[in-house]
Amino acid sequence: MRIRTAGVVAVFALALAASGCGGDSDEPATKESPQAASGKLVIWADDKRTAALKPFAEKFGQENGVTVEVQAVSKDLQTNFVTAAQQGSGPDVVVGAHDWIGNLVQNGSIDPVQLAADQKSAFNETAVKAVTFNGQLYGVPYAMENLALIRNTALAPEAPKTIEDLVAAGKKLKADKKASEILCLQAGQNGDAYHIYPLYTSAGGYLFGTTANGDYDPKDLGVGKPESVEAFKKIGALGEKGEGALKRSITPENSIATFTGKKCAFLVSGPWAVADVKKAGIAYDISPVPGFAGGKEAQPFVGVQAFYVASKGKNKALAQEFVTNYVTKPDLAVALYQAEPRPPALTAALDQVKGTDPDLAKFTEAGRNGQVLPAIPAMAAIWDPFGKAEAAVIGGADPAKTITAAGTTIAGQIK
Template identity: 40%
Template sequence: MTVNTRGITRLTALLGLGAFALTACGSGGDSAEQGSGESAETEAAETTEEESSQSESGDAAASGSLTIWADANRAEVLNEVASDFESDTGIAVEIVQQDFEEIRDQFVSQVPTGEGPDIAVGAHDWLGVLVNNGVVAPVELGDAAGDFEEIAVDAWTYEGQTYGLPYSIENIALLRNTELAPEAPADFDEMIQMGEEAGTEYPFLVGLDPNESDPYHLYPFQTSFGAPVFGTAEDGSYDSSQLAMADAGGEEFAGWLAEQGEAGVLNLNIDGDLAQESFNDGNSPFFLTGPWNVDGAREAGIDVAVDPIPAAGDQDAQPFAGVQGFFLSAQSENVVAASNFLINYVGTAEVQTALYETGGRTPALTESFEQALSEDEIVAGFGEVGAEAVPMPAIPEMGAVWDDWGSSQAAIIKGDGDPVELWQKMSEDISSAID
């Protein structure tokens, strides 16, 4: 793979400052409060001068090494990038393959001991845990931030700092069997009507769980009632002191859940696997799901289209967006090289497109994003929905939400009590857990 770097000279100006800031961050404190501004500027200038000199001589920071944790899919692409990087800089890069589901916890436990990697792949909603444990450092994207989709950078921004180089955006959308439903529905009621007129077993499918429902998949309908999980602060970040779904919009959504449960439209006995199987068998024209189920539908001979999620309330239905990326260890001893690797190599269109082709997730880099959308209408469909999605909350308080949220939704759908009272009880329990 040939990597077209974006100008080491531009990067070194911001990395010189980043090297100091990241060192300060390693102690878990606020880098803006550590050391004098004068000494920081002096060190930044010295680092910038040194790196620029090395860059011009073709020997950019040719010392040390980098260790990167990645799952199997990402490791394949990164091995090629690492080879180019080592050839260009003289810095060896070791790619250590890890189970994606274990990376976050292993990172939190190993970084403080000095045994963790310099860089790891992960999801943006890990940030609250990573930042609070002091194991992750900001990534100084500088001007490169403007090269990425806005939602991707927003997702990796926590308390005013950007902590990752994003590479993919993932979200759900409405998958439609075009033979059974030639046109996209305008809203939820029209979708159900179209599904009933199609004469299939199910007018609409979404995978749920009998005990935990699935707040993630049902969230777009909840937002259409004006009931986001949390409110937002002035800077747009989530504010855990505002449990916004406890307001009237959430109660209205609870009533809607009860109605759909009673009508059989939301069926807790249909899990994700059964929903996928039923859609692929032609038993419903509509399936609320993610890009991970597209190939199966195509292999089953379904002509599929991807549509915006129809609103059940009077506002737009906005799903969660999950943004994957690469983050830096607060204990890395080679921050400048690690940042160089991320911004000038992983952050290029060649690599972002390669990661997309391997994993099938919409690229985060705008150039690759637009290319993917122009070449594949399925990617375009998910990408258009994702551009209007909202980042999954990365704040640690989100961990106190899921259990009560899911179990309460399930109880409401089953008709186990008054929906508003059940929702109010859920809100009280979540608020107590957060406090």
Template identity: 50%
Template sequence: MQIRRKNFLALSGVAASVTLLAACGGDSDTDGGTGGGASDAGGASDGGGETAEGVPARGNADLVIWADELKAKSLQEPAKTWADAQGITVEVQTVANDLQTNYVTANQAGNGPDIVLGAHDWIGNLVQNGAISPVQLPGDAADKLAPIGLQAVTYDGQTYGVPYAVETLVLYANNALTDVPEPGSIEELVEAAKAGGAEVVLSLPVGEQGDAYHMQPLYTSGGGYLFGTDAEGNQDPTDLGVGKEGSIAAAEKIGALGADGVLRTSITGDNAISLFTDGKAAYLISGPWALGDINTAGIDFTMSAVPGFEGMEPAKPFAGVNAFYVASNGQNAGFAQTFVGEVASNAEIAEQMFQSNNLPPVNLELQDKLSGEFPDMVKIAEFAELAEPMPSIPQMAAIWGPLGQAQANIVGGADPASTMQAAGEEIARQIG
């Protein structure tokens, strides 16, 4: 099962099996050729071509960074500026496909980069493979970086990355189709959309196979959870919430929305945004990746946090955080730690990256600086504080298929209790 969404932060593919090398898949949604730009402090670094697997050869730069195509492009100039000031060479290399898996393999072989950019939900797999080293954040990091970013890169009590961007789901309201642009509950949303005569009350991707990512706000508001936590606050794969009482209560609410036609399996990741931009849907639950299409369509919209069910728990969508990781087997760990420390200490590198790749920032100073020109991006970063980091343990890969399919079946009329219990049993079997 694949998350049906335009992957804004290039989060790991979640359909992969729970294995050492690929507990979460790579960035298969990016494209473009493999290559990298060179920085020259006393001479340009040599990219060294490509390996037989199509990933870049390390070359002889003092600092080598791997990223997907968009992030690599955005990092070229700020990395070069920093490296020039240090008197070293840097190469930012593009890995267009399966970044995480290729990185783990290259790191184990000793020919990988010094730094890799990736999603925070990679951490469990990377730590399991011994592929990344903890990082030392500056003492004032809590004053500079949003709490959700710091929470996301903490695993088993250690900080494993420097966060720089975040995404989450929000509610978009078409102001022409509703008089309630910021509904306080799902029930108020439904009532307002029906009163406005919208063809589609809520455009939320479900599809025939389900979409547990987009359903997460409703699932959590109804009382469902995925994994519990242990005494230290770490995710506990032995405490599986799918199939338990709260998940069944959530399933009953989801089923009722399906019976009412509010949720539909005919709405998928392929048409959810266009239903809104074509003026058919009063509300849309989506992420920052929808903003471009919405603005191009000229929709008069209001953006707010996803509401929950009346009298139930708050809606908790996933937060996805992108971070810089230091390779455990990189050739120049000292340069790598210094560079990621610079990202954590000030907003300059993240700000330069934002100019060519607009991602909601984690740096609080940068949020304030961008709030005038890019208010929607900053609002999404602020709404992310109401979300929960996507679980980063490798066992998360077992959740998506069974839970998404169960939710789709329930929207289609299947019994909520038995369907959710069966999903929990299947997930438990996969986890082992």
């Protein structure tokens, strides 16, 4: 699994958060109902978020004298949105992951969002950075997510400081027949760039450099560079012909279940895993993913869920009003959190819920120095070649040859 789309609920939360964050203007966003409010507002989200959004959508409709429809799109929400937008049959607002932005902007599918400075400052700074593309704000964030280390405290009372400490503890548990796997970090036969990324960064690897203004630079590809070769050597040493901590048999389908079945003491996953861990009755704790001894800090990707205004929507003024002055309210962000617990991007909403959910602060801390998942279109070229290179190296392939070849493939796909 890469980034799980939080769906409509997330979108609403993002929207609420956005109205709380400030934009480039110091003037507050207008509170008046737009003239376009005489029409209908259509919102697309995934199945999970739709139910949470509907009560707020109805309230917004009543307050503005309009009809609001929240429509669930079960599969391929991003692709369906782009296609529908080009055909003139798309929604006015769509909720989805921030790493869609590059593709959506490239296809002319979304408009910038105007938030006042006080609204912008009400959001987590990293969340605002994630929805900013080419210097413009394109979405209102509602939730955040990143990987952390979830451990079974009955088997591993202390959080490992390094990946070497984790491997040593896992090996001892295997020797004592208290576990059958050292680490549950999903790879599978095709690899998983998202889940291996914290270890890749700790070993010195990078995907893209940055420009002078801090944006990711597709012309500076790190895959295939000497840093990535050294990183893959360290990843390979943890693989099936080395320490045995990374295995292709740990897949997106079974990684969480292997942990909840008490077959491993350590799981690298995100907030989406917690419900299953609780259901299994496992005593657990959450800490940052540990890096290599003497290496850099492990940096997970930070993903954000947000609300977007469709550039070809039939009621754009109403959509802007909804996203900037309604989605930015804490009550919507809290409702979206309750529908699917991920740290709210709106600071006031996070403050409201973190007292009853200690996991939120722990995930937030684990992602404190994380890297915003690149939203540039070039990122689409990374996933498959990088993941397959990871799987091959975990299986014993030569790290230098494998990641250099992946870099050549990726560079050829980036236009």
